[in-house]
Amino acid sequence: xxxxxxxxxxxxxxxxxxxxxxxxxxxxxxxxxxxxxxxxxxxxxxxxxxxxxxxxxxxxxxxxxxxxxxxxxxxxxxxxxxxxxxxxxxxxxxxxxxxxxxxxxxxxxxxxxxxxxxxxxxxxxxxxxxxxxxxxxxxxxxxxxxxxxxxxxxxxxxxxxxxxxxxxxxxxxxxxxxxxxxxxxxxxxxxxxxxxxxxxxxxxxxxxxxxxxxxxxxxxxxxxxxxxxxxxxxxxxxxxxxxxxxxxxxxxxxxxxxxxxxxxxxxxxxxxxxxxxxxxxxxxxxxxxxxxxxxxxxxxxxxxxxxxxxxxxxxxxxxxxxxxxxxxxxxxxxxxxxxxxxxxxxxxxxxxxxxxxxxxxxx
Numbered sequence: 344x345x346x347x348x349x350x351x352x353x354x355x356x357x358x359x360x361x362x363x364x365x366x367x368x369x370x371x372x373x374x375x376x377x378x379x380x381x382x383x384x385x386x387x388x389x390x391x392x393x394x395x396x397x398x399x400x401x402x403x404x405x406x407x408x409x410x411x412x413x414x415x416x417x418x419x420x421x422x423x424x425x426x427x428x429x430x431x432x433x434x435x436x437x438x439x440x441x442x443x444x445x446x447x448x449x450x451x452x453x454x455x456x457x458x459x460x461x462x463x464x465x466x467x468x469x470x471x472x473x474x475x476x477x478x479x480x481x482x483x484x485x486x487x488x489x490x491x492x493x494x495x496x497x498x499x500x501x502x503x504x505x506x507x508x509x510x511x512x513x514x515x516x517x518x519x520x521x522x523x524x525x526x527x528x529x530x531x532x533x534x535x536x537x538x539x540x541x542x543x544x545x546x547x548x549x550x551x552x553x554x555x556x557x558x559x560x561x562x563x564x565x566x567x568x569x570x571x572x573x574x575x576x577x578x579x580x581x582x583x584x585x586x587x588x589x590x591x592x593x594x595x596x597x598x599x600x601x602x603x604x605x606x607x608x609x610x611x612x613x614x615x616x617x618x619x620x621x622x623x624x625x626x627x628x629x630x631x632x633x634x635x636x637x638x639x640x641x642x643x644x645x646x647x648x649x650x651x652x653x654x655x656x657x658x659x660x661x662x663x664x665x666x667x668x669x670x671x672x673x674x675x676x677x678x679x680x681x682x683x684x685x686x687x688x689x690x691x692x693x694x695x696x697x698x699x700x701x702x703x704x705x706x
Contacts, residue, residue: 348465348468348693349370349465349693349694349695350368350369350370350693351368351369351401351693352366352367352369352407352410352411352691352692352695353366353367353368353401353403353407353692354366354368354385354387354438355435355436355437355438355459355470356459358434359403359431359434359436359474359477360431362403363403363404363555364682366403366406366407366599367406367407367410367411369410369414369695370391370695371499372393372414372474372695372696374414374696374697374699375415375696375699376415376698376702376703377415378392378415378417378498378592378702380392381498382497382498382607386418386500386603386661386683386684387500387502387535387536387574387576387602387603387661388500389500389535389536390497391417391418391498391499391500391529391684392417392420392497392498392499392657393417393418393498393698393701393702393705394417394678394682394683394685395416395417395418395674395684395685395686395687395698395701395702396411396416396417396418396419396420396500396684396685396686396698397411397416397419397420397686397688398420398517398605398665398686398687398688399420399421399422399423399504399538399540399578400422400472400634400688401419401422401688401691401692402419402420402421402422403422404421404484404487404491405487405488405490405491405494406423406492407422408421408494408501409494411691412494412495412496412499414695414696414698415498415698415699415702416500416691416697416698417499417698418499418500418663418686419499419500419501419502420492420501420502420503420504420538420686421488421491421501421502421503421504421534421601421619422504423476423478423504423505423506423538423540423543423637424478424481424484424488424503424504424505424506424529425476425480425505425506425507425508425525426480426481426501426505426507426508426521426524426525426528427480427481427508428478428479428480428482429475429476429477429478429480429508430475430477431474431475431477432473432474432475432477432623432625432626432628433623433624433625434624435459435591435623436471436473436474436623437470437471437472437473438457438458438459438470438471438614438622439457439458439459439460439461439463439468439469439470439684440455440456440457440458440468440469440470440471440612440614440633440635440637441456441458441461441462441463441469442455442469442633442636442637443466443534444631444637445489445637445639445640445641446469446610446612446637446638446641447640448583448610450580450612451610451611451612452612453612453613454612454613454614454615454619455473455612455613455614455615455633456553456614456615456616456617456622457614457615457616457622457623457631457658460700463636464694465638465669465693465694466636466670466690467669468635468636469633469634469635469636469637469638469667469689469690470633470634470635470689471614471622471623471631471632471633472609472631472632472633472634472688473623473628473631473632475543476506476540476543479526481525485528485529485531485532488503488529488532488534489532489533489610491587492532492534493532495694500535500536501534501535502534502535502536502537502538503526503529503532503534503536503537503538504537504538504539504540504578505522505525505526505528505529505537505538505539505540506522506525506539506541506543507519507520507521507522507525507562508521511575513636515558515699516561517608518569519558519561519562519565520565522539522562522565522566523562523565523566523568523569523570524569526539526566526569526570526573526575527566527569527570529572529574530569530571530573531568533596534573534575535574536573536574536575536576536602537570537573537574537575537576538575538576538577538578538607538644539562539563539566539575539577539578540564540578541553541558541559541577541578541579542578542579542580542607542608542609543608543632551580553577553578553579553580553593553599554580554582554586554589556589556592556593556596556597559577559593559597560593560596560597560600563575563577563597563599563600563601564600566600567600569641570608574602574603575600575601575602575603576601576602576603576604576605576663577603577604577605578599578604578605578606578608579604579605579606579607579608579645580606580608580609580610581606581607581610581638581641581642581644581645582596582606582645582685587648590648590652591652591655591656592655594649594652594658594660595652595656595658598656598660601650601660602659602660602661603662603663603683604649604660604661604662604663605662605663605665605686606642606645606646606649606663606665606666607638607641607642607665607666608632608665609632609633609634609638610632610633610638610641611630611631611632611633612630612631612633613629613630613631614630614631614633615629615630618648634666634688634689635667635669635689635690636667636669636689637667638666639667639668639669639673639676640667641666642665642666642667642668643664643666643676643677643680646662646664646677646680646681646682647680649662649681649683650662650680650682651681653681655682661683661684662681662682662683662684663682663683663684663685663686664677664678664680664682664684664685664686665685665686665687665688667690668686668687668690668691668697669687669690669694669697670690670697670700671686671688671701671703671704672698673690674687674701674704675704
């Protein structure tokens with residue numbers, strides 16, 4: 344039987360609001376490897392001590408950012424926010440999936456069993472991730488972002504993730520412009536870089552727009568007009584092999600606006616309970632984004648393809664590799680594939696020492 348998992352920074356047994364107000368839940372641990380001396384690397388024009396961090400998912404507010412920076416995670420992304428308040432998907436939001444091996448696209452087309460716990464080892468489990476990009480609105484997050492920025496130490500970098508919101512009969516132009524409006528709020532708060540979340544699979548009325556060239560390009564253009572020299576990162580999902588031409592077109596035409604691309608978000612799959620019924624309550628939640636060990640293959644594949652396109656097209660964008668990074672070997676695999684920075688959500692959630700383990704491995 345696998346060893347019992349450690350206390351996660353985000354507790355799936357509690358509601359999102361309880362996690363938001365009471366977390367983070369990482370126990371204080373010994374063994375943190377502190378970075379010393381001058382930062383050895385650069386990313387998005389900023390000095391960083393290590394090329395490792397945590398993406399937007401589990402870092403709900405400045406308290407989570409502070410705890411992650413203190414534990415040596417040097418490149419962090421504040422959880423995706425909006426230009427207006429937006430509710431969270433109904434509880435539960437996280438379930439374990441005991442996927443055998445890789446969650447291939449063929450497997451992801453079939454129902455996956457979601458459970459409240461797992462017997463998988465800490466380096467091989469996967470979870471659902473179905474929040475819907477909730478936001479308490481800029482009345483809360485703008486000031487909290489300023490506080491989070493104050494926790495950045497030398498050689499550490501905080502990015503802000505934002506998305507647009509569709510309401511009523513809003514036009515595509517208004518939707519695209521709302522990304523830019525949210526980004527402008529983040530830029531005015533003083534953040535050093537902004538991630539545009541174009542890939543969330545858990546919002547029924549907005550969907551995944553990273554596969555629509557016009558959306559990726561227009562959102563980047565509009566946002567760049569408002570934020571000026573603040574670097575932009577586009578967060579993408581997985582592009583299937585038969586979408587390679589589409590991926591190349593999007594990268595080529597959007598690269599004037601984006602300094603980096605982050606891949607991948609999750610892979611969506613139907614998640615059911617023991618009776619074969621929809622496991623996550625609420626409309627349009629049969630399918631949920633899956634992250635963790637079973638999607639590492641997809642993240643690595645996308646990093647390799649983006650690195651090859653960077654060379655083929657003669658571009659200089661940077662790449663963030665995300666998906667299934669559970670230990671130092673996985674970090675090294677992403678770096679070998681061409682990632683400039685590597686991030687872990689699921690692996691880091693349950694292992695506060697993951698950044699330190701990677702630093703020791705690199706020493």
